[in-house]
Amino acid sequence: MSHSETETKMHLRRQRDIGGIICAALFILLGVACLYETTLMTDPDSYVFPRMVIAGLMGLSLVLIINALMKPDTVVTDENASAVAPSNSRRILLVVSMLGATLLMPWVGFLLSGLGAFVALMLLSQYDPWTQGKIWLYSLVAVAIVCGFYGVFSYLLNVPLPEGSFIQFP
């Protein structure tokens, strides 16, 4: 078997759209919750339009589920397949780092939380080995970018960036 044949086989997988079915089911649940909330509204101006949208969301989600269940399993090319498996842990850590920085913003301020997120993401995105020079250079760039943007937004554009209740900057 040639290399390309092996590769093609690796990129083929049997598929029933389970992800689509789960998403559609979650959309139906969301629709039910929103529909319930509309029953608490008294002004028709508030609920007429959302109810139409919710009906559309739930109806289409149901159509998707029925279609997906009635269709036989199909063999499809996995376009996302790549030679090197992507790192899911780095993906999760990216979201966690950014969420963490956001949650910390009111306490430690934008400058420190932003710098923390910057450094964390710098470490996450670096695949080559670190050298002494790289560490210094990248650290300097990180401080310059974060402080530069902070200065532009805070002092030039007068955006009141969170200063933090623990640490205060002049």
Next chain:
Amino acid sequence: MLEYLFQALTPLNLLLALAGVVAGTIIGSLPGLTATMAVAVLVPITFTMPVTSALIMLGAIYTGAIYGGAYAAILLNTPGTPSAIATTFDGYPMAKRGDGDLAITLACIASVVGGLVGAFFLLVLAPPLAEVALAFGPAEYFWMALFGLTLIAALSEGNLTKGLIGGCFGLLLACVGSAAVSGDIRFTFGSLTMIGGIETVSALIGLYCIPVLIDLVAVSERHLNVTGEQRGYRLKEAMAISWKGKFNLARSSIIGTFVGILPGAGGSIAGLVSYSEARRASKDKSQFGKGAPEGIQATESANNATVGGGFVPTLVLGIPGTPPDAVILGALMVHGLRVGPEMFESSGSIVYTFIFGLFIATLLMLPAGLLIGRYAYRFIITVPKALLVPTVAFMTLIGAYSIRNSVSDVFIMLVLGALSWVLNRFGFSPSPIVLGLILGRIAEEGFVQSWTIGAATENLFGMFFGRPISMVIIAAIGLGLFYPFFAKQIRLKRLQKEVIE
């Protein structure tokens, strides 16, 4: 008229126009910083200037910011401003295949053409065009929003049901927070974070940019693969493509101008409607969404045409056509100018000098935009990933926060970003969600107001279906939805006939 042109051509005005275009382009290229913000932030600088110079600079900032939004859309799949949403559809695929430089040059040319067309309409047809703005009632806005939503069908090739579900989800997201007409708080489920609703620009950053970051960090490969040597601006190639797409450019610029005239519509809708029309009129629709230059041309010419179009109701009626126009209107008042139809006669010197200044600023955008675009492109392709990812991520945080000075917006942006990544993996593209989110508010407001007026006048049917402009838009919706079906049938019949013969 010539004397106004010469007044606009003074060294001070030229310098201010250039400075405005450069500042606007840079601000507009940063995700989260909109054209409105660019104009609002820089408006105090103009208070001490002569009124014509101030207006020229503000117009230049505005036009530059609208164009600047294309950089992030093309290179990072993140619309720098909402006007550049549809630029991501083909701009990013072009950048991914190594044609980011060409995409930026195409965007620059299209923006210049659109800006010139918009300014031309402002110069010659401002008062009659302002009447069009007044003819648009809530029902027309409702149908126009629905017209924009028909683009979902085009964006959901392969799985229309998922596209429509995404559109409904976007419409539902648009309902979160305070209701458009009644003011009721909806779908917050008791959360204070959601009470302000979902801010469109933060949501855009989340839905488009966060998934790119999530995928960027997961692999060691470079962000954009560039093969071969640097090819400069690729101006000749871009000019040839632009000439080939001259009808697309003209049509999109005219659509942009007319949408710009409508108060509250703005560049995002102009871009989406033009994109939809460009796709419908194209001989090869299959390339749209996969890196078709026509998509970029349509969006960028339309959104820059809204600059001139938006000034029509602003100057003639005192009703701002777009949000940046509202800021400029405020600046006009600071300078003691009274807007209205008589302004073209009583302050003709100021108005016409400003319009010529807008022409000049738009023309200056070509060299300035190409130069800034080249540096932006080189930066994105050469900067190490360990610096690119945190820089873009930091910009998303600061951009999402600064729109309403709200940490909640940053939080919502991140949650929507993660959700968008997950949904995308299961075939739910973010574009229909964005369409629903943007058009949802306009659609709801138009629907509820029309419903109320129709019910009060006991002519609900006539209110929605009996008004001439509404009928034209409904026909356009029908054409947009059913044209591909009819075209296919006609093609099949032709083929059958040929086989029989």
